[in-house]
Amino acid sequence: QVQLVESGGGLVQAGGSLTLSCAASGRTISSNAMGWFRQGPGKEREFVAVINWSGLGTMYADSVKGRFTISRVNARNTVYLQMNSLKPEDTAVYYCAQSAVNFRLTTIPADFGSWGQGTQVTVSS
DSSP, X not given: OOEEEEEOOEEEETTOOEEEEEEEESSOOTTSOEXXXXXXXXXXXXXEEEEOTTSSOEEEOTTTTTTEEEEEEGGGTEXXXXXXXXXXXXXXXXXXXXXXXXXXXXXXXXXXXXXXXXXXXXXXX
């Protein structure tokens, strides 16, 4: 079983930027798609972004498209989420997850088998 640890969260003003990291250990993630999800106060967990095993295929939620960028460095067993032009509505706990689905990208949380503990992102207005 892979262990995923997110880092890089914090408090930032609206319009600012943060980069989240997700470091994997225990197993390589180089053959799996990886995703970022978030859960805001009183909200359901929602899809943010997903990247395929090579890094050449990505998908984003409409709410973050053009502002967030997902990337990966397989040699480091790490996935990143660059977040720019942050808004108060981006405030949430952000989770990375390893997809259990092969050969296609998925945005459904139930398709992801391993999850990190999350990192808090708070955007002040």
